[in-house]
Amino acid sequence: xxxxxxxxxxxxxxxxxxVTKTAQAASVxxxxxxxxxxxxxxxxxxxxxxRSCEAGCNQINGLPAPHKPFDDLxxxxxxxxxxxxxxxxxxxxxxxxxxxxAVFRKDQCQHCLEPACASACFVAAFTxxxxxxxxxxxxxxxxCRYCMIACPFEIxxxxxxxxxxxxxxxxxxxxxxxxxxxxxxxxCVGACPTEALVYGKRTDLLAIARQRFxxxxxxxxNHIYGEREMGGTNWxxxxxxxxxxxxxxxDLGVTPAPELTSGALAAVPxxxxxxxxxxxxxxxxxxxxxxxxxxxxxxxxxxxxxKAQAKAKEELDKALAKAEAEKxxxxxxxxxxxxxxAAKAQAEADKGQTEEGE
Amino acid sequence: MSTLKTENLKQYLTPFNIVVxxxxxxxxxxxxLRFTKGLGAVTNLTxxxxxxxxxxxxxxxxxxxxxxxxxxxxxxxxxGLKRFHSAVRPAILTAFLGYALVxxxxxxxxxxxxxxxxxxxxxSGPTSVLFEVGLCVFLYLITLFIEWVPSAxxxxxxxxxxxxxxxxxxxxxxxxxxxxxxxxxxxxxLFLIAPSKMHPLWYSSYIPLFFFVxxxxxxxxxxxxxxxxxxxxxxxxxxxxxxxxxxGVTYGFAKGAAMVLVLYFFIKVVGLxxxxxxxxxxxxxxxxxxxxxxGFVALPAFLYAIAVREKKLTLIRWTAVLTVLGIVxxxxxxxxxxxxxxxxxxxxxxxxxxxxxxxxxxxxIGLLVFRFIASRMPIFYEHPDFKEHEARELxxxxxxxxxxxxxx
Ligand code: SF4
Ligand code: SF4
Ligand code: SF4
Numbered sequence: 001x002x003x004x005x006x007x008x009x010x011x012x013x014x015x016x017x018x019v020t021k022t023a024q025a026a027s028v029x030x031x032x033x034x035x036x037x038x039x040x041x042x043x044x045x046x047x048x049x050x051r052s053c054e055a056g057c058n059q060i061n062g063l064p065a066p067h068k069p070f071d072d073l074x075x076x077x078x079x080x081x082x083x084x085x086x087x088x089x090x091x092x093x094x095x096x097x098x099x100x101x102a103v104f105r106k107d108q109c110q111h112c113l114e115p116a117c118a119s120a121c122f123v124a125a126f127t128x129x130x131x132x133x134x135x136x137x138x139x140x141x142x143x144c145r146y147c148m149i150a151c152p153f154e155i156x157x158x159x160x161x162x163x164x165x166x167x168x169x170x171x172x173x174x175x176x177x178x179x180x181x182x183x184x185x186x187x188c189v190g191a192c193p194t195e196a197l198v199y200g201k202r203t204d205l206l207a208i209a210r211q212r213f214x215x216x217x218x219x220x221x222n223h224i225y226g227e228r229e230m231g232g233t234n235w236x237x238x239x240x241x242x243x244x245x246x247x248x249x250x251d252l253g254v255t256p257a258p259e260l261t262s263g264a265l266a267a268v269p270x271x272x273x274x275x276x277x278x279x280x281x282x283x284x285x286x287x288x289x290x291x292x293x294x295x296x297x298x299x300x301x302x303x304x305x306x307k308a309q310a311k312a313k314e315e316l317d318k319a320l321a322k323a324e325a326e327k328x329x330x331x332x333x334x335x336x337x338x339x340x341x342a343a344k345a346q347a348e349a350d351k352g353q354t355e356e357g358e
Numbered sequence: 359m360s361t362l363k364t365e366n367l368k369q370y371l372t373p374f375n376i377v378v379x380x381x382x383x384x385x386x387x388x389x390x391l392r393f394t395k396g397l398g399a400v401t402n403l404t405x406x407x408x409x410x411x412x413x414x415x416x417x418x419x420x421x422x423x424x425x426x427x428x429x430x431x432x433x434x435x436x437x438g439l440k441r442f443h444s445a446v447r448p449a450i451l452t453a454f455l456g457y458a459l460v461x462x463x464x465x466x467x468x469x470x471x472x473x474x475x476x477x478x479x480x481x482s483g484p485t486s487v488l489f490e491v492g493l494c495v496f497l498y499l500i501t502l503f504i505e506w507v508p509s510a511x512x513x514x515x516x517x518x519x520x521x522x523x524x525x526x527x528x529x530x531x532x533x534x535x536x537x538x539x540x541x542x543x544x545x546x547x548l549f550l551i552a553p554s555k556m557h558p559l560w561y562s563s564y565i566p567l568f569f570f571v572x573x574x575x576x577x578x579x580x581x582x583x584x585x586x587x588x589x590x591x592x593x594x595x596x597x598x599x600x601x602x603x604x605x606g607v608t609y610g611f612a613k614g615a616a617m618v619l620v621l622y623f624f625i626k627v628v629g630l631x632x633x634x635x636x637x638x639x640x641x642x643x644x645x646x647x648x649x650x651x652x653g654f655v656a657l658p659a660f661l662y663a664i665a666v667r668e669k670k671l672t673l674i675r676w677t678a679v680l681t682v683l684g685i686v687x688x689x690x691x692x693x694x695x696x697x698x699x700x701x702x703x704x705x706x707x708x709x710x711x712x713x714x715x716x717x718x719x720x721x722x723i724g725l726l727v728f729r730f731i732a733s734r735m736p737i738f739y740e741h742p743d744f745k746e747h748e749a750r751e752l753x754x755x756x757x758x759x760x761x762x763x764x765x766x
Contacts, residue, residue, distance in 0.1 A: 083405055120551055122492055123476050124483035140481045143469020145408035146488045149697075150551040157405040158469070160398035166469040252554055261487050264547035264566050268490055268540060275536045279436050283528060286438030 032232070033113040033202060037132030039234035040173070040189060041205040042106055043212070044246055045219055046196035049076060049092055049104035056191025057088045057108075060177055079247070082107065084159045087171040088188055096245040103239070105246040106188070106197070108171040109134060109155045110226060111234035116257030120150035125168075132202065132234040133173035141168055152230055152252055173234070202234055209238050231256025378722060385719025388712045392466055400712035404705075406698055411709035415717050416463035418545055418689040420456055421495070422569070423682065425577030426584070427453020427502060428531075428538040433614070435531045444600040445607045447509060447737050448588060449581050454502035455724050461499060463720045487547045494541035501534050512744050513735040520744070543570035549692060559638050559647045560696035564629040571622045572685055578615040579658075579681035582608055586675045592732055597739030605671065612662045612674045615681060619659035626651055643699065650691060654684025 055070035057063070064085050068075055076092040088108035096103060111134045118126035123140040126147065136156075143166055148156045159166040174186035183190065189197040198208060209224045225243050226233040229252050237248065244250045392400045403410050430449035434442045465471035473480075478496065483489050504523060511520035523530075546569030553561055562568065585604065589596075596604075630636060638644050658681040665673035698706060732738060 081405060116551055119485045120488065122483040122486040122489035123473075123481050124485075125481075140473070140476055141470070142473040142476055144467075144488060145469075146486065146548070148405065148408035149548075149555075152552070152554045154406060158403075158408060159396075160401070160403060161396045162469070163392070163394055163396040164470065166396065249554060257551055258485060260553065261485075261547060261550045263563070264487060264544065264550060265485070265490065267543075267566075271540055272536055275539060276532050279432070279532045279535055283436045283438070283532075286436070290438060 033234070034128075034130040034132065035203075037130060037202050037234055038173070038200065039111065039132050039202040039205050039236060040186065041198045041200070041209060041236045041238065043196050043198075044103055044105055044237065044239035044241070046194045047090070047104040047106065048194055048196075049073065049090055049102070050193065051075075051090055052191040052193055053106055053188035053197065054086070054088055054090060056187040056189075057171070058086075059191075060174060060183060060187030061087060063087070076104075082155055082157050082170065084157045084167075084169045086157075087169065091247060093241075093246050096241050099241055099245075103241055103246055105237070105239075105248070107153075107155075107247070108188070108235070109173070110153050110230075111171075111173055112230055112257070113232040113234065114230075114256035114258050116150040116152055116230070117147035117156055119258040119261065120146045122146065129175060131175065131179075133175035135172045135175050136168055136170065138167055143168075150257065152249070152257065202236070205236055209236065212238065228254045230254070231259075378726065381715075381719055381722045384715045385722070388715045388719070389466070391712065392716075397467075397469070400710065400716070402707055402710045402713070404707065406701060406705060407707035409693060409697075410707055411713040411717060412463055412467040414690050414693040415686070416467070416720060417460055418693055419686050420460040420463070421542065421545060422573045422576045422685050422689060423580050424453045424456025424460070425538065425542060425573040426581040427456075427505075427577070428534045429574055429577035429614075430581055431505070431531045432535050433610075435528055436535070439610065441603055441606050442610060444597075444603045444738075444740075445581060445585065445611075448584065448732070450502060450505045451509070451728065451731060451737055452580070452584055454499075454506045455728055457495060457499045457502055459720050459724045460495065462723075463716070466716055487544050487550070491541050491544045491548065494537045494544070498534060498537040498541065501530055501537065505530050505534070509731075509735040509737055512741040515743070517744075538573075539570060542573040543567065545569050546692070549697070552697070555698055555700070556692075557638075557643055557696035557699040558633065558635050559630075559643055560692050562629045562633055564625065564632075565692070567625060568622070568629070568688075571618060571625065572688060575615050575618045575622060575681055576685040578611045578618065579678040579685075582611050582615075582674060582678040583682060586678070588732070588738065592729075592738060595733060595738045599740060600738050608671060608674055609666055609669070612677070613666045615678070616659050616662035616666065619655055619662065619681065623651070623655050623659060626655065643696075646691070646695065650684065650687055654680065654687055658684060 051070045051073065054066075058066070058070070066085070076090070079091050080086075080089045082089060088106060090104050090106045092102045092104050094102050111128075111132055113128070115126060115128055115134045117136075118124070118128060118134065121141075122144065123142055125137045125141045126134055127137070128134050143158075145158055145168075147168060148158060156168050156170045158168055174183055177183040177187070178185075185199040186197075189199045198205060200208075206224060206227060213220050213222055219240055221239055221242055223238075223243070225237040225239070225248055226235055231254060237243065239246055242250070388400055397403055401410055401412075426449040430442060430446050433439045434446050461474075464474065468474065474492075477483065477489050477492050505527075508520045508523050511517075511523075543566035546565035546567075549556060549561065549565060550563070585607065589604065639648060658677050661673060661677040661680070664670070665677060694707065736744070
C-alpha cells in the first residue's frame with residue numbers, strides 16, 4: 001500500500017510515470033479471475049459466418065427485429081460493430097495473406113477479468129460476477145458514457161434515441177437467463193450450428209484450446225486471445241490466422257485497465273493531505289515575511305521616535321536650564337536692585353537726619 | 359399608447375439584444391429537442407464517439423478556463439501578492455459561473471441528468487477517475503459559491519454572515535486549490551484508461567500533469583482577457599483601487615503565465631522524449647502536434663515575456679487570447695482529434711449544429727448572469743461600508759487549517 005501510494009504520487013506528479021508502469025507490471029499481483037467462472041471459447045476455424053448466433057442472441061434477449069433478416073448475409077460486406085439493438089455481430093474478413101477464403105469472427109463483450117468499463121463507471125454500475133459475466137445495473141446508471149470511452153474492445157453501446165431513460169447496452173453472457181434457469185447456455189452458443197462456440201469453465205476452455213492446438217498444430221496460431229489480453233477475459237478466441245486480421249487488436253498489452261488509472265487515483269489522498277500543509281506553510285512564510293517587515297518598520301519608527309523624543313527632551317532641558325538661569329539672574333538682579341534701592345534709601349534717610357540735626 | 363410601446367421596443371432592439379435573443383431562442387429549441395427526442399436527435403455522437411463537443415468544450419475547456427478563480431485567490435491570499443487583491447472578486451465570480459455552467463451543460467450531455475448526484479449519495483464508484491472529477495467539481499462549486507456570497511451579502515447590506523465567511527478566506531482558498539489541483543489534473547487522467555484509442559503524441563502517463571499546469575496558464579490568461587473585456591464594458595463600475603491595480607495585475611499575471619507556459623513546454627518535451635514519440639512528429643498528426651506546441655505554447659510564452667519586458671499592454675492582451683485558444687485547441691486535440699485516431703475518416707465525429715447552439719447558449723447565459731451580477735454587486739469595487747475590512751480581518755485570522763481541507 002505504502003509503496004503503491006508513493007509510486008502513485010510520483011505517477012500523478014508525472015515524475016515517475018515510467019517507473020510506475022514497470023513497477024506495477026512487475027510487482028502488483030493481478031486478479032486471476034474467479035476460479036470457477038464461466039466463459040465462451042470461439043474458434044474462428046469453425047465459424048462459417050451464418051449469423052445464427054446473432055439471431056439466437058436477438059431472440060433470447062427479446063431485442064427489436066433487425067432491418068435485414070438474420071439469414072441475409074449481404075450485411076457481412078461491411079464491418080459492423082455492436083449497437084444498442086445488437087449485442088453481438090459477426091464480421092467477415094477477406095484478403096488475409098495466405099488464406100484463400102474468408103474468415104469470420106463473432107464480436108461481443110469479452111467479459112474481462114478486470115473490466116475497464118467497471119473501473120471507469122463512477123456509480124459502479126458494472127459488476128464482474130463470480131460466474132464470469134460482466135453485468136450492468138440500469139437502476140444507478142447516470143448515462144455519462146465513460147464506460148464506452150474506457151472499453152478497449154469498443155463494446156458498450158448507448159440508446160441515443162431515448163430522451164429520458166437511455167440504457168447502456170451490451171452482452172451480459174446471458175447471465176440473467178442462465179441464473180433464472182431460462183437457458184443452460186448463452187443464446188448465441190446454443191444457436192451455433194458448427195460448435196464454433198463452446199460454453200464452459202474458463203479453465204476448461206483454456207484446456208480445450210490447448211488440446212486443439214496439440215491435435216491440429218498446422219491449423220492454429222498458437223495463442224489463446226483473451227488468456228492474458230488486458231489482464232485476461234472470460235471470452236476466448238482461437239484462430240488459424242493472426243488475430244489482427246480478424247479485427248482483434250494485438251497491441252492492447254496485458255495490463256488490466258484499472259491499473260492504468262490507479263497511479264493517478266492513488267495521488268488523491270496524498271494531494272489532499274500534503275497540499276494544505278504546503279500551502280499553509282507558504283502562507284505562513286509570506287505572513288511571517290510581512291510580519292517581520294511590519295515589525296522592522298515598527299521598530300524603526302520606535303527608534304526614530306525615541307531619538308526624536310530624546311532630542312526634544314534635551315532641548316527642553318536646555319531651555320529649562322536656560323530659563324532657570326535666567327530666572328535666577330533676574331532674581332539676583334531684582335534683589336541687587338532692591339538692596340541697592342534700600343541702601344540708597346538708607347543713605348537718603350541718613351542724610352536727611354543729619355540735615356535736620358544741624 | 360401604441361407609440362409608447364414602439365418606443366420601448368426600439369429601446370430594447372439593440373444589436374446585442376437581438377443576437378442574444380436569437381441565441382436564447384435557438385437554445386430553447388434545441389433544449390426541447392434534446393429532452394423529447396434524445397441525444398440522437400441533436401448530436402452526432404455514436405457508439406464509437408460517446409463524448410463530443412459538450413464534453414470537449416463545455417466540460418474540459420470550461421473547467422480549464424475557469425481556473426482563474428483558484429490561481430488568483432491563491433496568488434493573493436496564499437502567496438501574499440496583495441496587489442492582486444482587486445482581481446480576486448471578478449475571478450471568483452467568473453470561476454463560480456464557469457463551474458455552474460459546466461454542471462448546467464452536463465445536464466444536456468448525460469443520459470439521466472437528475473441522477474448526477476447518484477455517485478455521491480446512492481452508489482459510488484471510487485475506482486473511477488470520473489468519480490474523483492465529479493466529487494471535486496461538486497465540492498469546488500460549493501466552495502466557489504461560499505467565496506462569492508460576501509459580494510451578494512454586501513450588496514444586500516447583511517454584515518454578520520459576510521464577516522464570518524471573510525474570516526474563512528484562507529481556509530476556503532486552500533480548500534479550493536486542493537480541489538482544483540485534483541480535478542484539473544484528473545480531467546486529463548480520464549483519458550489514461552484508453553491508451554489503445556489515443557494517438558501516442560497526446561497520450562502520456564504525464565497527461566494529468568499537463569492538464570494541471572496548462573490550467574494555470576489558462577486561468578491567468580483568462581483573468582487578463584476578462585479584465586480587458588470588463589474594462590471596456592463595465593468601466594463605470596470600477597473603483598479607483600481596481601483601476602489603479604489593473605495594469606499591475608496584468609503585468610504580474612502575464613509574467614506568471616509566461617513562466618508557467620515555459621514550464622509546460624518543457625514538461626511536454628520531456629514527456630515526448632520519455633514516451634519515445636519523436637518519430638511521430640514526421641507524420642500529419644506530428645505537424646498538428648507541433649502547431650499546438652510551438653504556435654500555442656512556445657509562441658505565447660515568448661510573446662508574454664517580450665510584452666512584459668517592453669511594457670506592452672496590448673500585446674499582453676492578444677497573447678492572452680492566443681494562450682486561451684491554445685488550451686482550447688489542446689483539449690480538443692486530446693478528446694476529439696487524438697481520440698479514436700485509428701478509426702477510418704468516415705467514422706470520425708464532427709459536431710452537429712445543434713451541439714454548437716447549446717455550447718454558445720451556455721456561454722451566453724454565463725455572460726448575461728455575469729453582467730447582471732457585476733453591474734449590481736460589489737465586484738469591481740469595494741463596497742464603501744465594508745471597505746478595508748477584508749484585508750485587516752484576514753491578517754488577524756488565526757492560522758489553522760480548516761477541518762474540511764483534510765477530509766477529502
Ligand atoms: S469487453 Fe468492454 S464492456 Fe466487456 S467487460 Fe471488457 S471492458 Fe467491459
Ligand atoms: S454510462 Fe452509466 S454505466 Fe457507463 S460509466 Fe456512465 S454511469 Fe456507468
Ligand atoms: S452471450 Fe447472450 S447476450 Fe452475449 S452475445 Fe451471446 S446470446 Fe447475446
